[in-house]
Structure formats: structure tokens, C-alpha cells
Amino acid sequence: MLALTLPRKTPAHGIRASWKLLALAVFSALLVPLENLWLLAGFLAGTVILHLLLGKGVLRYAVWMMRPIALFGAIILGFHLITNDLAAGFRIILRMLTLVSLANLVTMTTKLSDMIAVVEWLLTPLAKLGVNTHVFGIATAMVIRFTPVLIDKATALGESWRARSVKRAGWRIVMPLCLTAIDDAERVAEAIKARGGI
């Protein structure tokens, strides 16, 4: 399965994942209480420049990841046009664009394995308390492995439905899909147990 990481290496790929996440958290906390429109616009401009500095294509990919936000921005602006308070609308949109694009930038420049390593590191205090944190890695691997399996199964169920009916299958394939998930889970559990358990 494709992750959302940029296919090309940028200078930001070299920074440690934990530092990037910490910087994102600090910056987000600082940005939320800001009210000054010019300051917010300045930060968004800075974010755009940061994308440009990281290399060609980074900004285009970032804009592509922001698709769902565009509709929301239009709703907000429309709402504030009616209530005659455009400044508030722009404030919300500027803040949101900056926060979402910076968070996406961390996702784009960090490998999935590095992210999982940070989560495992964050869980170490729990491990000292006796919780088996190794389970998180196993469960993660299972989700990554089984999501495409279930998607393939859903596609096959939909196609066999179409072979018998002129209508689209829609929700009717959800029940057999759930059965597949349940049966796979039982088999995987038995397989793990047979190999010595967790």
C-alpha cells in the first residue's frame, strides 16, 4: 500500500522524526491563540516558502493533500460573507491552512518505519509498567497486511454482485466482508498461537 510519504528525498527527510513531531506540536500550540491577521498571513507565507525551499514538486504535492480542506474553506468564507465578518473567516482559514500543511509536511518527509519507532519509544514507560508494547508493532503490521486483502475481497464481492444484478451492490456486500474479516482473524489467531504466541 502507498503511504503519503513523498517519493523523493528532501533535506527534511534527514531530520529525526521525534524532533519534527516536537517542533510541530510546539508550533501548533503557539499558532492557535494568535489573532492578528497579518501575523497569521505571514506564517502561512513562511510555510509556503518552507515548502519551496525543500525542492521541486513539494508544494504541488502539499496542495494535492489539501483537497478536502478547499471545500471547507469555501463553506467558511460563504458563511462569513453572510454574517459580514470576513476578517474572522480569513483568520480561521489562514490558521487552519498553516496548521494542516505543516502537519502534512511532517507526514510527507517522514518514513512510516520512523514514525512507528517514535510510537514505540513513546510507549516505553508503559513497557516498564509491564505492558507488552511489542503488541502495537504486531497489530500495525497486521492492519497494513490485511487492509489490501479486505479491499480485494470487497472488489471481488462487488464484481460477483454485478455479474448477477444490474444494480450496484452498495451496503449488501458489507455483511460478507465482515464474515471474511472474522474468519481471517480466527485463522490468524490460531496461526500466531501455533507459532508460539505473542
Next chain:
Amino acid sequence: MERNIAFIALFAALIAALGLLPKFTLLSGIPITAQSLGIMLCGTVLGAKRGAMAVVLFLALVALGLPLLAGGRGGLGVFASPWAGFLFGFPVAAFATGIIVEKYRKGPLNVVAGVAAVIGGIGVLYAIAIPYYMIAADKGLLASTLIMAPFVPGDLIKAIIAGLITGALYKARPAAVLSRS
């Protein structure tokens, strides 16, 4: 232990797979995806604790950068938008749905699960998503509720479907409906 982990992981994968099913459009023109149906099913089939854990696992993978949300979205950015209240509300919704199915054992399962999905997957979910939106987007209660209202009819349909599917699964694999075992 192994069985619990396998069920939690497989249902997290099921939420992801449901999000990628082609969406169907309501008469009102609002597109609905099956992803929140997956959240409801986690509660009705797995029960409160395991259901919530499956949803948390799913969200953790979204945050780590896998494009598993409906429409192929993912990454840390989705948790920064004003709609993120829905994401933070998902585990609570699954937990609430699950606890109702676990505690209320009278009556046919498909009805109980359907009602539980309405209370947990709609009531509890919107009780978190609306205040979150009010703060994040700086809107009043009425405006926020009006913006979200078009999604409720689709959610009601999904709750009914979740109830029917849970009842059918209980007939086909009684031991696998962990909320009742």
C-alpha cells in the same frame, strides 16, 4: 490474547476497507461513505473495550501517515482540521455503542445493536464533534449543528445497517460476536 489482537487488527483493517468502498449519494446530494459504519460495527461486534481499541489502532495508523481515511486521506494534517472532532470522537462512539450491546441483553440483537449504533455512533459522536467544531472554527451551536445536520440521515441508515449486519453475524458466527460472548 492472540484472538483479541487478531480481531482488533482485522476490524481496524475493515474500517479502512469500508472507507474505500464506492460512496453512495443520498437524495439530498450528500455523499456518504461506509467508514462510520465500520466504527459502529467495531462497537456492536467487538464490544466496548476491543471495539474502541480497534478504532484507536486505525486512527494511529492514519496519524502515522497511511491514507486509510475515506477518500484516501491520512497523515497528521487531518487531525488539525476543524472536523477532527469526528476522528477524536470515533473511539468514544465505538466504546459507547459496545457497552450498550454488552449490557442490554434482552430483545433481538439486531434491534439492540441498531439502537446502540444510533446512541453511540450518532449521539455520542456528534456530542463530541459539534463542540470541537464550535471551538476550532469559532462558530455558534446553531451554525455548527446546521453545517453537520445533512450527514445525520446517512448516519441513521448506517446505524440500521449496522444492527442488521450484527444480527446476521450472530447467526452465522455466534462465537465471533465478542460483545455477546
